[in-house]
Amino acid sequence: MTDIAAVPTPAIATSSAGDWLTLLKPRVVVLVVFTGLVGLLVAPGHLHPVLAFTAVLCIAVAAGAAGAINMWYDRDIDALMRRTSRRPIPAGRIDAGEALGFGVALAVGSVLVMWLVTNTLAATILAVSIGFYVFVYTMWLKRRTPQNIVIGGAAGAFPALIGWAAVTGDIQTLPVLLFLIVFAWTPPHFWALSLWASADYERVGVPMLPVVAGARSTRRHILAYTVVLVALSLSPWALHLTGTTYGLSAAVLGAGFLIGAVLVLRDRQDATGVSLTNDQPAKKLFRFSLYYLFVLFAALAVDRLVG
Amino acid sequence: MASKPPVAEPESDAALIRRRRGRNIATLVVLVALVVLFYAIAMVKMAQTGSLT
Structure with a gap:
C-alpha cells in the first residue's frame, strides 16, 4: 500500500494564484489592453459596452496566453537569467506542462469568445497575433537573429488593429x-x-x-x-x-x-x-x-x- | 521543562493551505465572473437579434 505521506508534493500544489497571474505577464498585458482599447474607441461605429468590454478582455487574455506559452518555451533560458529565474516555471512552483495547457486553453478560449461576441476578422487577427508571438517570435526569431525584436514586435502591434476590427469588421x-x-x-x-x-x-x-x-x-x-x-x-x-x-x-x-x-x-x-x-x-x-x-x-x- | 513545539512544519503546512485556498478562491471568482459575463453577452446578443421581444 502506498504511503501517501511519502508521496512528494507536486510542484503545482505550491503555486499561488499570483503565480498563475505572473504567467500571463500582466505588465505587458496592460500596454496591449490600452492600445486595443484605443483602437476600439477611435473606430467609427458602435459596439455595445458589454461586447466592447468582452473584446478588450479577449485581447488581454490572448496576450496573457501568449506570454504563458512563451514562458513554457523559454523555461530553459529563463532559469539561467537573473531577471527571469524567479518566474513560476523555472522556480518550480508551476509545472511546465500545466503552464502550456493553461496558455493554450486561454488562447483558444479568447479567440472563440472574440469570434462569438464580435466578428471573424477580429478573431482571426487575434489568433494571428498569438501565433506570431509564439511561433514567429518565441520559437523562430528570438534565439536566431538580432532583428528578433524588430519582426517579433509586430505581435504587440496587433491589438489596436483588433480593437478597430472588433467594431467595424474591416481594416x-x-x-x-x-x-x-x-x-x-x-x-x-x-x-x-x-x-x-x-x-x-x-x-x-x-x-x-x-x-x-x-x-x-x-x-x-x-x-x-x-x-x-x-x-x-x-x-x-x-x-x-x-x-x-x-x-x-x-x-x-x-x-x-x-x-x-x-x-x-x-x-x-x-x-x-x-x-x-x-x-x-x-x-x-x-x-x-x-x-x-x-x-x-x-x-x-x-x-x-x-x- | 516542556520543549517548544516544532514550528517549521506547521508553518510550511499553513502556507501550503493558504496558497491552495487562495487558488481555490481565485478560481471561484473567475468562474462566477465568467457566468455573469456570458449571461450578459447572451442578453445583449438576444436583444440585438430581437429574440427577447
Whole structure:
C-alpha cells in the first residue's frame, strides 16, 4: 500500500494564484489592453459596452496566453537569467506542462469568445497575433537573429488593429498606421533597455543587438528607428485622419523621443560604445518610451472623442 | 521543562493551505465572473437579434 505521506508534493500544489497571474505577464498585458482599447474607441461605429468590454478582455487574455506559452518555451533560458529565474516555471512552483495547457486553453478560449461576441476578422487577427508571438517570435526569431525584436514586435502591434476590427469588421488606413506606430516603437523601446540589460541575454546566447552588433551600433539603430517612429506617428495627422490634439501631441512627444535618442547616441562611452555614465540616457529613454506610447494613444482617443 | 513545539512544519503546512485556498478562491471568482459575463453577452446578443421581444 502506498504511503501517501511519502508521496512528494507536486510542484503545482505550491503555486499561488499570483503565480498563475505572473504567467500571463500582466505588465505587458496592460500596454496591449490600452492600445486595443484605443483602437476600439477611435473606430467609427458602435459596439455595445458589454461586447466592447468582452473584446478588450479577449485581447488581454490572448496576450496573457501568449506570454504563458512563451514562458513554457523559454523555461530553459529563463532559469539561467537573473531577471527571469524567479518566474513560476523555472522556480518550480508551476509545472511546465500545466503552464502550456493553461496558455493554450486561454488562447483558444479568447479567440472563440472574440469570434462569438464580435466578428471573424477580429478573431482571426487575434489568433494571428498569438501565433506570431509564439511561433514567429518565441520559437523562430528570438534565439536566431538580432532583428528578433524588430519582426517579433509586430505581435504587440496587433491589438489596436483588433480593437478597430472588433467594431467595424474591416481594416482601414488609421488602424494600419496605429499598427505601424507600435511596430516602429518596439525596437527603440526594447533596445534602450537592452543597452544596460544585455548581460543576461549574452549568458544564455540570445542574440540581442548589443550582444551581436555592439552598443555603438545599437545606439545608431535606436536613433534610426526613432526617426521612422516619429514620421509614422505624424502621418495620421498629415493624412487628415486625426485632429490637432493628436497632431500636436505627436509632434511634442516625437521631439522628446528624438532628443532622448540623440542623448543615447551621444552618451559618454568607451571605444566599444559601452556607457561611462551607467547608461543614464538609455534608462531615461526607456522610461520615456513607455509614457510616450500611453500619452500618444490617449491623445488619439481624446482627439476622436472630443473632436 | 516542556520543549517548544516544532514550528517549521506547521508553518510550511499553513502556507501550503493558504496558497491552495487562495487558488481555490481565485478560481471561484473567475468562474462566477465568467457566468455573469456570458449571461450578459447572451442578453445583449438576444436583444440585438430581437429574440427577447
